[in-house]
Amino acid sequence: MSYSEYGTLLVRAESRIAWVTIDNPPVNTLDAALAGDLRRFADEAASDDGLDVIVFQSANPEFFSAHADFEWSFDPGSLTALVDADADPALNPLQQLNERLRTLPQVTIAKLRGYARAGGAELAMAADMRFAAADRTWLSQPESLMGIFPGGGGTQYLNRLVGRARALEIVLGAELFDTTVAERYGWINRAMPDESLDAFVDALARRIAGLPKGVAAAAKEALDAAEASGFVPYLAEEAAAHAKVYPSPDDVVERLRVVMDHGGQTRDGELRLERLLESVPWAHRS
Secondary structure: OOOOOOOOEEEEEEEOEEEEEEEOOOOOOHHHHHHHHHHHHHHHOOOOOOOOOEEEEEEOOOOOEEEHHHHHOOOHHHOOHHHHHHOOOOOOOOHHHHHHHHHHOOOOEEEEEEEEEEEEHHHOOOOOOEEEEEEEEEEEOHHHHHHOOOOOOHHHHHHHHHHHHHHHHHHHHHOEEEEEHHHHHHHEEEOOOOOHHHHHHHHHHHHOOOOOOOHHHHHHHHHHHOOOOHHOOOOOHHHHHHOOOOOOOOHHHHHHHHHHHOOOHHHHHOHHHHHHHHHHOOOOOO
16 A cells, blocks of 8 residues: 555555554644545555554644534534445444544554644544653543534543543543543553653554564454444434534534634644633523
């Protein structure tokens, strides 16, 4: 596989490992371009017998992936246009994408630096493992501050990783989690000094890729069998619940427009996104 001609991804494949670098300035927003490239990469990787491990990382040390594109709230049809006709029709496009990545036969690792919020955090959770640069990585599900809740698989992935009580804290509290708490909760496998992260992940990827052919895929299949036969059983219920709040009412959409006018999806705005969202008053609370 050549893994070339992506607009938002840089892919280097060698020694049965693919390093997939997200490069979608300014903040690696999960927009139509990035979603399309990720789906095309997944389709190509799924049939690559010469690939055992995939490492997802970011070209931007400040943002792994900021979140899904706010513009979709203003034009929900642009998100609907991303529907994968070959995927489960009960799922929304972001669920379909994340499940496509989650169910790849290869072992997938998310190497995290910077902010991973909302759809960016869901993207990281679609990987089999997550390792983060300590004190340089923050995770958040701030969707409730936008008048919605995680709908790209986030509620289901969180439950599996951290349990229901902590998932509710993450979803409804909508705060940033540093690596200390994220590691304690199980949101990430482990945090380590930034200067050690690349070498650690590369060594792990090479050890897995160096196993006898078929071992890693078979082990992943066996471990997945302990979790509802490898699939996430209630994604359709998440999609149905999410449809109750998205597309959003006009006042919520207008609030998000104000957020955009004050720095949403720019570097400076995204560095303080939770506080920016909280600074814009709700037009109606009832």
